[in-house]
Amino acid sequence: MSEHPDLWLIIVALGLGSFGLRFMFTGLLGSWSMPAIILRHLRYAAVAVLPGLVAPLVLWPSTTDGQIDPARLTAAVVTLGVAMIFKRVLLAIVTGAGTLFLMLYLIA
Amino acid sequence: MSTTTSKSSFWQGLRDGLPFILVIVPFSALFGVVATEAGLNVYETLAFSVVVIAGAAQFTAVQLMMDNTPTIIVILSALAVNLRMAIYSASLAPYLRDAKIWQRALVAYGTVDQSYALSAAKYENEPDMTTAQRLAYFSGCLVPVLPLWYGFTVVGALGGKAVPDSWALDFAVPLCFLAMIGPMLRTLPHLTAALVSIAAALGFTWVPFNLGLLIAAFLAMVAAVQCESFLERRSKT
Numbered sequence: 001m002s003e004h005p006d007l008w009l010i011i012v013a014l015g016l017g018s019f020g021l022r023f024m025f026t027g028l029l030g031s032w033s034m035p036a037i038i039l040r041h042l043r044y045a046a047v048a049v050l051p052g053l054v055a056p057l058v059l060w061p062s063t064t065d066g067q068i069d070p071a072r073l074t075a076a077v078v079t080l081g082v083a084m085i086f087k088r089v090l091l092a093i094v095t096g097a098g099t100l101f102l103m104l105y106l107i108a
Numbered sequence: 109m110s111t112t113t114s115k116s117s118f119w120q121g122l123r124d125g126l127p128f129i130l131v132i133v134p135f136s137a138l139f140g141v142v143a144t145e146a147g148l149n150v151y152e153t154l155a156f157s158v159v160v161i162a163g164a165a166q167f168t169a170v171q172l173m174m175d176n177t178p179t180i181i182v183i184l185s186a187l188a189v190n191l192r193m194a195i196y197s198a199s200l201a202p203y204l205r206d207a208k209i210w211q212r213a214l215v216a217y218g219t220v221d222q223s224y225a226l227s228a229a230k231y232e233n234e235p236d237m238t239t240a241q242r243l244a245y246f247s248g249c250l251v252p253v254l255p256l257w258y259g260f261t262v263v264g265a266l267g268g269k270a271v272p273d274s275w276a277l278d279f280a281v282p283l284c285f286l287a288m289i290g291p292m293l294r295t296l297p298h299l300t301a302a303l304v305s306i307a308a309a310l311g312f313t314w315v316p317f318n319l320g321l322l323i324a325a326f327l328a329m330v331a332a333v334q335c336e337s338f339l340e341r342r343s344k345t
Contacts, residue, residue: 004179014169049191053321100279
């Protein structure tokens, strides 16, 4: 069972779309190239989408009905800090999760 | 050219890809868990990983689906996260000019952060590689990555139901994203993009259908490029 009626539409569309993005240049080699100005913007796509996606999840978590949660907020700050300083994704996740559990334990 | 050198390129790629196991295993397992929490069954979850193979985009889609976001916005937002793949494609294209179309299609399917990062660096450092060697190296990189990506998605999906609420798994996705964002913030334009994205996303939450996220992403990209041009102009004077 899936709660989203369009699940398969989403899977197929994302599959085709992602493949299209990956095949765009390696597939259609040389016949055309995207304007440099667009390529320049696309370089920042990931860093332009992900922070905006995550910010509301951090500030207004659904489990607390949109109230700011000190434990989750602290864990988020620690995760981002460790990730920025050490540039180790896994280390950041482990430290952040540890912080979350510690905070939840201390607050509860 | 000769099969022996292609073979050694393959093994080299495989060896270089091994450290990514440490990232792939927990990340794909977590996707399995989160997708199960969102109501997907094991087959649906596996299909997601096999068809889409893009962690951040998969998490984005599942997260937005849980929030009952309209389908078109789910698709557009997840694809926006994947736009960087077009850059990867543009960057690999000149090196694979002589490969056959089906080989290039397979490379396209296997273009993920890990295989791209390794191959792009390798091709640039060793410009004398033949097309066969380049393809062999690329496939080598994928050997430790792809099967584990599929496999641990299933492991996570099967184990997901057993995870108790006290593990606060609702926050696993935000933490993963934050951990991925951190290393990306290496230049002032990147930092600008992130800050504009956050400010706009929070400011545009009133916009229906989660469209605020796409507006925020657009503004953030424009801001980053403006910042980049400003820095360039200043360094020239």
